[in-house]
Amino acid sequence: MATDHTRSAILTAAERLYADRGFADVTLRDIVAAADVNLAAVNYHFGSKDELIAELFVTRSLATNRERLNELKAAEEAGGGRADIGVVLRALVGPTLRGCLGPDKQRSDAARFMIRASIESVPPIRKIKNREVDHLRKFAAAMKRALPDRDEVDLYWGLHFALAMAHQTIRDTERLTKLSDGKCDLNDVDAMIDRIVSVAAAALTANVARSKAGLRVSVLSAR
């Protein structure tokens, strides 16, 4: 009651299980067993399984977005209303990557839960997820401020690619580890963030002098 122990035990257990095993493989009975509460407690406290998932998602979604925007805002204020493109991208992918791969177990569950949610499309989440676009628009705007001369479409692609690299890196660490025989160090989170940000930033800045057509042709001609 005071802290509603049962309720939060369910949330914690559910988040961890969903993060570890995905939505499809986890049943309410798994969750209540992990939380050590009665089966009916879920429906009593949350109404339904879907509402439990939805609550988990909105909570974490708001937290992630807040963290990203704080980092962005701090950077832009420090730069007098404009931040370097690398810093903008870092604010975008940093929180999630640090969360997923950092040492904090609770944060890791939370971040990995969000990755699952962004991949496995479960009905209660799908409805809410549209808001994410509004959130990303703020980053697109910051990127535009960082690179005012850059074609808008390039910026959207850059943002898209940055998120793609971050998500795939979290989701499929196993394959990269195997492929590289462990040479790609996935424990050094900061180095990894640097790598992703620098690739995305390079894609947006390296050839700003060249024309778009020139870039295209140089690749096309290699076919």
Next chain:
Amino acid sequence: MATDHTRSAILTAAERLYADRGFADVTLRDIVAAADVNLAAVNYHFGSKDELIAELFVTRSLATNRERLNELKAAEEAGGGRADIGVVLRALVGPTLRGCLGPDKQRSDAARFMIRASIESVPPIRKIKNREVDHLRKFAAAMKRALPDRDEVDLYWGLHFALAMAHQTIRDTERLTKLSDGKCDLNDVDAMIDRIVSVAAAALTANVARSKAGLRVSVLSAR
């Protein structure tokens, strides 16, 4: 019998449904309804649901890998045993991207099925998927031949990022379309492949003159 109509109808319907809606949401009853065959036909022809999925995956996996390797081989032979890095990356991501987003409906189902399979980790597939690493090793080797001076670890990351951008682009076309208000054209598949390949290639070549440390610091200092 002659063509085993029932068997192939099941395969076709299953592939389309799994591609559209994912593994979790599709039941055998959905599949047999779409294929217009009897429920028991699945177990009669394939043994079990898992074996059906496995057959689907193995078939498509082999086909994709063959297509990629053909493209790589042709390019390397044309270049006297060595292909430009852009061409190697194109052979890696091209077949899947063209398959998923191209006009051919059957191919699109097949490619999108493979994307689902690479994301939603269902037991019958997980076991087989380890072979993919062996397949990717061949591309890592080709990349090494294209860029012999480049640090091995950078190449693995580059390969990883190229696949990441390709997969995310296929999986989440909706978000990018919304974010860009339709300005990012996802129908022009070739332009999209160019974009992904050029970003990945740029990440691997643009700063070959600079030291790795230099690149890192330039980004780190922007924090």
Next chain:
DNA sequence: CATAGTTTCATACGTCTGTTTGAAATGCAA
């Protein structure tokens, strides 16, 4: 045509799912 082998079909089985129920337990105010 008759017969053996293959394929289809309706139907049912057992299990697992999310949800509901009504009683028991608990906490707290008067």
Next chain:
DNA sequence: TTGCATTTCAAACAGACGTATGAAACTATG
């Protein structure tokens, strides 16, 4: 304590799932 509201609990529910069964329909060989 008594009384009332909240929370827990064991048990059961209806429905959906993958799978199994045995009879019917079909195909093709002798």
